[in-house]
Amino acid sequence: MPNPPPVPPSPVPPRVVIVGAGPAGLMAAEVLAAGGASVDLYDAMPSVGRKFLLAGKGGLNLTHAEPVDAFVRRYGEQAQRVGSWLQVWSPQAVRDWADGLGAATFVGSSGKVFPHEMKAAPLLRAWLQRLRRAGVRFHMRHRWLPESLAPSSDGPSGLRFATPSGEQSVQADALLLALGGASWSRLGSDGRWVSALAAAGIPVAPLQPANCGFDVGWSEYLASHHAGAPLKNVVLRCTGPAGQSFERKGECVVTATGLEGHLVYAASALLRDQILRQGRAELTLDLRPDRSPEELRQALARGRGARSLANHLREQAGIKGAAAALLREGVSAEDWARLSKDPAWLASRIKALPIALTAPRPLDEAISTAGGVRLEALDGQLRLRQAPHIALAGEMLDWEAPTGGYLLTACLASGVVAARGLLAALGGAARPVNPP
Secondary structure (H helix, E strand, C coil): CCCCCCCCCCCCCCEEEEECCCHHHHHHHHHHHHCCCEEEEECCCCCCCHHHHHHCCCCCCCEECCCHHHHHHCCHHHHHHHHHHHHHCCHHHHHHHHHHCCCCEEECCCCEEEECCCCCHHHHHHHHHHHHHCCCEEECCCEECHHHCCCCCCCCCCEEEEECCEEEEECCCEEEECCCCCCCHHHCCCCCHHHHHHHCCCCEEEEEEECCCEECCCCHHHHHHHCCCEEEEEEEEEECCCCCEEEEEEEEEECCCEEECHHHHHCHHHHHHHHHHHCCEEEEEECCCCCCHHHHHHHHHCCCCCCCHHHHHHHHHCCCHHHHHHHHCCCCHHHHHHHCCCHHHHHHHHHCEEEEECEECCHHHCCEEEEEECHHHECCCCEECCEEEEEECHHHECCCCCCCCHHHHHHHHHHHHHHHHHHHHCCCCCCCCCCC
16 A cells, blocks of 8 residues: 655744733734734733733723714824724724623713623633633743844844743744833833833834823922812813813812822823923812802802801802812912902802912823834834834833723724734734634
8 A cells, every 4th residue: 555645734823922911912912812823922020911900900991982983082192093993993892802701891870881890800810711722821920121122024033031040032923012101110011111122223202101190289288188188070171282172070189299080180191291391281170160150259258257268168169178278279378368358269269270280290100101112113003114023012102091991992902903913914814803
């Protein structure tokens, strides 16, 4: 009998290295593995998704249910570019993906979308199980040495990692970087990659705090007596450096150094950029948006008799505690003694309390980061123009988003886009993101 013909060897799947085990890196790993790549994911931390877990501790806000056009506008100057990612991986796709992991979602009263369990840990556990079943290999406590990056049209080369057992070199057909920004560095996003990527000829915009608090420079009395006090149901108004108007009702918090909270975070990009341009920014707070200036003036004009001004403000205008202290802040004793007797002046100050901001809080305190690798250095599939076998995703790119699920949605979407871009560069076709 003749010998059977030799069996041709099976094609070797391309090997892709991902650096960064946050949401963007994990989503990229899912898409790459589903597309037939051999995937190794490296991270310097002992476990994956540490910032994701902390952010979801009080309720994991996955995305937002508002109309897509309004959703895309949340990305400001980069709305068009980020919008192209969301055409590939939409807010609804995020919900469908979470549902497929057993984390069924619901829409809260504010339009924010949460998993029913509210927490990140169950979703992350299910996600990691899916990734391991798909063959993704995890290498923790492996810190990438970014100075080893040598972008070229031939693909990545000379990848090196510092590990507990010493330095290791890794070979790959393609590389995906999802290194995060530089906020909450204790969780792994420390921005160490910036100088190395810039030295490799990759343009990087300076990292800046986003969704952050601001310094004001309160008096010792206000800082010591009212730090931590919430200001509820107030309206914040400000103007950005290009004349953009911002007005929103919500809640913020007085801190020992200034202001923070969701209402301040929502305006933080405009306020930060105004400080960068002019050295300071000013916002106004309407402490009683439910009452008109004339209503307040009439109420405050009522004789107070022997009552103190503090009691008069509380009884006639509902102003007390930190709000009352803010009215007095920055006004000299002489001016306060004179002006506080004028109901019209008090009413106008309650309706438009001016607060001058001197600086954003430090980058490491911010919820997220602005700046990063400039998008013009990447093609439409988030691959380096100079090296199409290297793609980037997530918060390390030069875009920003407010809180409310917008940041996480775009991080996940960028991971999908970058992974599909690498599959195309490697000659493969992206398969469905959710494996059967």
